[in-house]
Amino acid sequence: MKRFLLILTVILVAAGCCSCGGGETKNTRVFYEYFDTVTEITAFGETKEEFDRVTDEIENILKEYHRLADIYNEYYGTNNLCTVNKKAGKEPVKVNEKLLDLIEYGIQAYSVTNGQTNIALGAVTKLWHQARQKGNELPKEESLKEAAKHCNIEDIVIDRQNSTLFLKDEKMSLDLGAVAKGYACEMAAKFLEDEGKTEYALNLGGNLRVTGKKSGGEFWTAGIQNPDLLSDKAYVNIVYLKQPSLVTSGSYMRYFTVDGKTYHHIIDPDTLYPKNDFKSVSVLCGNSALADVLSTALFNMSLEEGKVLIKSLENVYVLWVDKDGKVHYSEGFEEYIKE
Ligand code: ADP
Ligand code: MG
Numbered sequence: 001m002k003r004f005l006l007i008l009t010v011i012l013v014a015a016g017c018c019s020c021g022g023g024e025t026k027n028t029r030v031f032y033e034y035f036d037t038v039t040e041i042t043a044f045g046e047t048k049e050e051f052d053r054v055t056d057e058i059e060n061i062l063k064e065y066h067r068l069a070d071i072y073n074e075y076y077g078t079n080n081l082c083t084v085n086k087k088a089g090k091e092p093v094k095v096n097e098k099l100l101d102l103i104e105y106g107i108q109a110y111s112v113t114n115g116q117t118n119i120a121l122g123a124v125t126k127l128w129h130q131a132r133q134k135g136n137e138l139p140k141e142e143s144l145k146e147a148a149k150h151c152n153i154e155d156i157v158i159d160r161q162n163s164t165l166f167l168k169d170e171k172m173s174l175d176l177g178a179v180a181k182g183y184a185c186e187m188a189a190k191f192l193e194d195e196g197k198t199e200y201a202l203n204l205g206g207n208l209r210v211t212g213k214k215s216g217g218e219f220w221t222a223g224i225q226n227p228d229l230l231s232d233k234a235y236v237n238i239v240y241l242k243q244p245s246l247v248t249s250g251s252y253m254r255y256f257t258v259d260g261k262t263y264h265h266i267i268d269p270d271t272l273y274p275k276n277d278f279k280s281v282s283v284l285c286g287n288s289a290l291a292d293v294l295s296t297a298l299f300n301m302s303l304e305e306g307k308v309l310i311k312s313l314e315n316v317y318v319l320w321v322d323k324d325g326k327v328h329y330s331e332g333f334e335e336y337i338k339e
Contacts (some may be wrong), residue, residue, distance in 0.1 A: 011223045012201050012208065017180020029052040031059060034066040035181045037205025043235060044199040044214060047090055054197060062204075065184035066097045069176040071122070081174055085122065092159060099145045100158055103165060105289060109185055110153045112290075113297035113309070118269050120156060122173030123147035128274075131239040132265065147171075151269070157264050166175045178266070182247060182292020185209050186233075186327040189244070206253075208246045209288040221338050227252045227279035227321050236280075236319065236327055236339040243284045243315060247291035268300040275300055278320050282316060284336055285316040294318070303328055 024045045029299075031039040039062060041055050051327050057152045066213050067075050067198045106119035110303040124147045127139035150171040156168040167174070176183075189209045190199050198212025210220045219242050223235035227250055234261060238245065251264035251274065268275045281298045294316065298306045303320060310330045318330040 001167075004332065007193060011225065012203065012210075012220065015333055018166055031054045032061065033140065034062045035184070035204060037181070039205070040203045042201045042203075043197070046197075046199070046230060046253060049222035054192070054195065054200075057191060060200070061191060062184050062189045064098065065180055065187065067128055067185075068096060068102065070172065071175060074319070084167065085173040087292070088167035088172055089179045092157070092162070092164035092166035094163055095165050097163060099203060100160065100163065100165060100185055102180065103178065104158060105165050105183055106174075106176060107153060109179055109297075110291040112313075113293060114280035115153075116268060116300040117178050117293045117295035118151060118153060119176055119179060120151045120153045121267060121269055122175035123150045123171060124269075124272055125175045125177065128263075128265070128267055132248050132263075134252070135256045136257055148272055149268075156188065159285055164325045166194050166216065177272065179289065182207050182245075183289040185247060185292075186245075186288040206250070207292055208241070210241050213243075220244050224248060224282045225250075225280070228325055236321060239284065239339055241284075242336055243286055243317065245286060245288040245291040246282060246284050247295045248280055248282040249295035251276070251299070252279055266296055266299040270300070277302065279325065280321045281306075282319045283316065284318070285313075290316070307331075 021326060025049060027043050027046055030118065041058060043051055054128060067078065070082050071081050071085055072270045074080060079093050080099065081096050084095065087161055088092050107301045110119070111119045124144060128261040131139045150169050152169065153171055157168060185202055185204045186209065188202055189211055192211045201208065201210045208222055213219055216311055219240040221238055221240055223238045225248070226233050226236050235308060249266060251266070252263040255262045264274045266274055278299055281295050283294045285291050298318060306318065306320070307330055310316050317333045317336055320328040322328060
């Protein structure tokens with residue numbers, strides 16, 4: 001049930017292929033193995049053989065990033081983030097350059113979001129993850145405070161020459177949960193664009209990325225799910241994907257309840273607790289990795305702070321659903337609303 005819901009934060013609603021007279025072939029393929037969510041790939045106007053070839057390639061990309069960013073498992077023959085975390089404070093670990101690029105992107109994300117998306121928050125997110133697994137008690141306040149002393153982004157050392165990654169603080173660990181999915185999605189989209197594929201849509205559990213327009217020249221459209229799952233209104237809005245990436249983070253997806261209060265999975269680095277101002281935040285922009293990073297960061301900011309951040313960025317548009325279900329838009333979002 002949880003996994004089923006995870007894919008639904010944003011939904012492609014152009015799937016009926018209205019722009020091409022209904023005559024064009026539609027292919028879909030679903031993976032369940034990557035980034036703890038459901039991945040759905042949709043394409044129009046492609047032969048089955050070609051679709052299979054392309055989606056095999058996409059699967060390879062997703063699998064590779066999934067493995068590199070995995071903090072729970074190691075894989076034979078490669079060092080990944082799990083290896084790097086284990087060797088924290090001990091020794092640099094030789095890693096694939098793609099992991100260095102991804103970590104570098106995570107470090108940039110920290111500065112773009114003024115520290116609100118922090119890949120070095122692993123010591124803290126680990127405590128929340130364990131609590132969520134148990135499901136009936138919160139992490140201890142003093143443990144959170146102690147862990148927070150080991151979340152310094154500057155303690156990540158990237159050595160390009162030797163292709164190594166090192167964490168200076170032995171108690172620190174990296175968590176790419178807020179970044180890797182969007183980043184991998186963007187890499188898969190880049191592959192499609194390099195191949196000249198313009199009628200594909202990738203949906204990695206709420207990270208939606210399309211390539212080009214549909215064959216009739218119309219924009220793809222997507223529905224932003226209403227966080228109130230019991231409402232008759234399934235979508236908050238349906239939007240045109242004039243920007244190719246739409247990412248939603250929702251507090252109603254991964255959470256647990258203690259003493260009647262719910263705690264979701266995005267942690268405010270300032271308070272070390274989840275912040276409950278919003279039910280969901282959706283970001284529309286040109287790049288799925290950026291959209292992923294921002295959707296997480298905006299959860300930790302007030303609406304006003306978020307609007308200031310968005311204004312400082314080019315071509316980024318945001319829809320917030322606040323805790324009372326009220327919808328807020330960043331400047332210019334109207335241009336993207338279909339209904
Ligand atoms: P989702 O994975 O549901 O799309 P996000 O992209 O917002 O959600 O990522 C949330 C995940 O990122 C958490 O499960 C956790 O592993 C990690 N995380 C939580 N809070 C932060 C934060 N402030 N900065 C960086 N990573 C975080
Ligand atoms: Mg994110």
